[in-house]
Amino acid sequence: MSEDITIYDIAKDLGVxxxxxxxxxxxxxxxxxxTKKRIYDRAGQLGYRFNVFASSLxxxxxxxxxxxxxxxxxxxxxxxxxGMEKVANEAxxxxxxxxxxxxxxxxxANVKTMYKSRVDGLLVSLAEKTTSYDHFKPxxxxxxxxxxxxxxASGLGCTGVVIDNTQAGYDATAHLLAQGCTRIAHVLGNPxxxxxxxxxxxxRYALMDQGIAFDPELVLHSAFTEEAIDAIVDWxxxxxxxxxxLFVSNDSAAAxxxxxxxxxxxxxxxxxxxxxxxxxxxxxxxxxxxxxxNYPGFEMGEVAMRNLxxxxxxxxxxxxxxxxxxxxxxxxxxxESSLRHPG
Amino acid sequence: MSEDITIYDIAKDLGVxxxxxxxxxxxxxxxxxxTKKRIYDRAGQLGYRFNVFASSLxxxxxxxxxxxxxxxxxxxxxxxxxGMEKVANEAxxxxxxxxxxxxxxxxxANVKTMYKSRVDGLLVSLAEKTTSYDHFKPxxxxxxxxxxxxxxASGLGCTGVVIDNTQAGYDATAHLLAQGCTRIAHVLGNPxxxxxxxxxxxxRYALMDQGIAFDPELVLHSAFTEEAIDAIVDWxxxxxxxxxxLFVSNDSAAAxxxxxxxxxxxxxxxxxxxxxxxxxxxxxxxxxxxxxxNYPGFEMGEVAMRNLxxxxxxxxxxxxxxxxxxxxxxxxxxxESSLRHPG
DNA sequence: TTGTATGCGTTATCAT
DNA sequence: ATGATAACGCATACAA
Numbered sequence: 001m002s003e004d005i006t007i008y009d010i011a012k013d014l015g016v017x018x019x020x021x022x023x024x025x026x027x028x029x030x031x032x033x034x035t036k037k038r039i040y041d042r043a044g045q046l047g048y049r050f051n052v053f054a055s056s057l058x059x060x061x062x063x064x065x066x067x068x069x070x071x072x073x074x075x076x077x078x079x080x081x082x083g084m085e086k087v088a089n090e091a092x093x094x095x096x097x098x099x100x101x102x103x104x105x106x107x108x109a110n111v112k113t114m115y116k117s118r119v120d121g122l123l124v125s126l127a128e129k130t131t132s133y134d135h136f137k138p139x140x141x142x143x144x145x146x147x148x149x150x151x152x153a154s155g156l157g158c159t160g161v162v163i164d165n166t167q168a169g170y171d172a173t174a175h176l177l178a179q180g181c182t183r184i185a186h187v188l189g190n191p192x193x194x195x196x197x198x199x200x201x202x203x204r205y206a207l208m209d210q211g212i213a214f215d216p217e218l219v220l221h222s223a224f225t226e227e228a229i230d231a232i233v234d235w236x237x238x239x240x241x242x243x244x245x246l247f248v249s250n251d252s253a254a255a256x257x258x259x260x261x262x263x264x265x266x267x268x269x270x271x272x273x274x275x276x277x278x279x280x281x282x283x284x285x286x287x288x289x290x291x292x293x294n295y296p297g298f299e300m301g302e303v304a305m306r307n308l309x310x311x312x313x314x315x316x317x318x319x320x321x322x323x324x325x326x327x328x329x330x331x332x333x334x335x336e337s338s339l340r341h342p343g
Numbered sequence: 344m345s346e347d348i349t350i351y352d353i354a355k356d357l358g359v360x361x362x363x364x365x366x367x368x369x370x371x372x373x374x375x376x377x378t379k380k381r382i383y384d385r386a387g388q389l390g391y392r393f394n395v396f397a398s399s400l401x402x403x404x405x406x407x408x409x410x411x412x413x414x415x416x417x418x419x420x421x422x423x424x425x426g427m428e429k430v431a432n433e434a435x436x437x438x439x440x441x442x443x444x445x446x447x448x449x450x451x452a453n454v455k456t457m458y459k460s461r462v463d464g465l466l467v468s469l470a471e472k473t474t475s476y477d478h479f480k481p482x483x484x485x486x487x488x489x490x491x492x493x494x495x496a497s498g499l500g501c502t503g504v505v506i507d508n509t510q511a512g513y514d515a516t517a518h519l520l521a522q523g524c525t526r527i528a529h530v531l532g533n534p535x536x537x538x539x540x541x542x543x544x545x546x547r548y549a550l551m552d553q554g555i556a557f558d559p560e561l562v563l564h565s566a567f568t569e570e571a572i573d574a575i576v577d578w579x580x581x582x583x584x585x586x587x588x589l590f591v592s593n594d595s596a597a598a599x600x601x602x603x604x605x606x607x608x609x610x611x612x613x614x615x616x617x618x619x620x621x622x623x624x625x626x627x628x629x630x631x632x633x634x635x636x637n638y639p640g641f642e643m644g645e646v647a648m649r650n651l652x653x654x655x656x657x658x659x660x661x662x663x664x665x666x667x668x669x670x671x672x673x674x675x676x677x678x679e680s681s682l683r684h685p686g
Numbered sequence: 687t688t689g690t691a692t693g694c695g696t697t698a699t700c701a702t
Numbered sequence: 703a704t705g706a707t708a709a710c711g712c713a714t715a716c717a718a
Contacts (some may be wrong), residue, residue, distance in 0.1 A: 051710090691714100
């Protein structure tokens, strides 16, 4: 457990003041290039390690930003994080990542931990079960920036990075209609979450535009847990008249539905055309391949982090305050699970 | 941006010394229960926030532990992290998580970041591309504990938490042999990684035990990237005499292979029986369902973190030093993709 | 361009 | 059971 080298050691060693060493190591412009080089080199030789705690204590900046996601085990979230990490690295920020596992309690605990860790900013995609936003209040009170991505909180005055879920829901439904489906069932998650609420809205608009009456009997709220999938399929098969199109707001759930529907003797897409959401890897492995909406994960991560960085650097106080929602492009990817009229 | 409350504020407010406040907040036994309660309450009222930086600066402990995983988007890794988080929470430790995306360079950068962050300990599952362990030297030099899980480094004297990959590889191969496959191909990742090397060993032992000569023509090293999958299938189909069993050391790759093999007109398992590895969700969605080896992710996370915690608490200096490898139980899960003789 | 002095908020040490 | 004091390593206001 060798002793840690400090800027005092380097200073003494080189016959300069600790201030100069500090400045040199922070690449301060007012330090002689020569001196700077000598200090850099000596620091390297001595195995100097910058003390983030002393620095944070003094400067009141931690260079840590917190990220809270519902689940880590999705290719979408992994892409988001990769995008965030890229931008954060360039800006010299570290990421503290945690997952809420869709639980409200766990999200509250995570936010509290982030607060105690004194992150400079927070990036959040809300848990499915989140029902209020009080847990973010300490951040807002202290004016620590909070940005949301994908699953955003409304009414907090925080910037959000999203896709146009209403449009995406509309496109998915319109596609099913164009394939000749008239009885289209829609399965979504917690309707308090913007992504599900908006897609449902799009579903209704698309029906409306085709003069088809909205039937609440064709809308199901599901927890999307493994156990819930069987219930979804049961529900679908019990609809009367028969459902000919199924729009599930989640790829894994949609894929599982396809599997079970096939087991029960239904042909996809002839008997039921199926559309998912998110373009997870599974959508290209299930048979038939799943029609879905592509989510720009990496880009969403980049944009969210870039905005936070700009805010922290004070480059965009005016801009960010006014920006309330940043919308990225998404697209419907049509595959065999919904293609009834090839061509 | 209200001013932060410090223990001095609480002390002044209550007419006690800052030392007492510090002790009370750390639940020091030598503080009067009454005083303690008064301090707790007042801290709450004033909105006091513990300053981790001042604390870390003085105590030289950060209560942060770093975790580096190859990829976050797998249900296995997500389980591992959940297990780690559970134990870490109970011990009052925070997790700093980062992904190497299987890249050696990125792993080096991650380790460096963890070092600069002064984590109290490090938990690592190596990247596929990692070829040396020099980047861990700063940790070892400073006697900061490094533990490996799943993909472990040998020769560093660090504890590792693993499953018996040799046995698992043996069981998978023996199962294929029992199903009547004699020409069994094996596809693995970087053979420098223990998990692949050991499973290959198991594959060879199983063949040996059935008196079947090992044929290097039946072993393929793959990067397991999306692009590499087609190459795997091409390779499999070019083997001569025909391959009747396929053991792929990765579930997603195995699932993709099944999909493509089916497209090319082969029946699974009649023409080729397929076995994967890891029991990822995909293994139960692909058709036919994939035979695979179940990995105890959550438990692996718990065990690894528990060992680190014990080490940090100095509870087990003797024990951990001597423990070099902790092996958890895994099991072959037989599903339709390899079942040629039902019963 | 460089240096001096001080403080950030906590905990360790020693004392009472 | 409680307190006084110093120290952790760095950054900054001010001075030169």
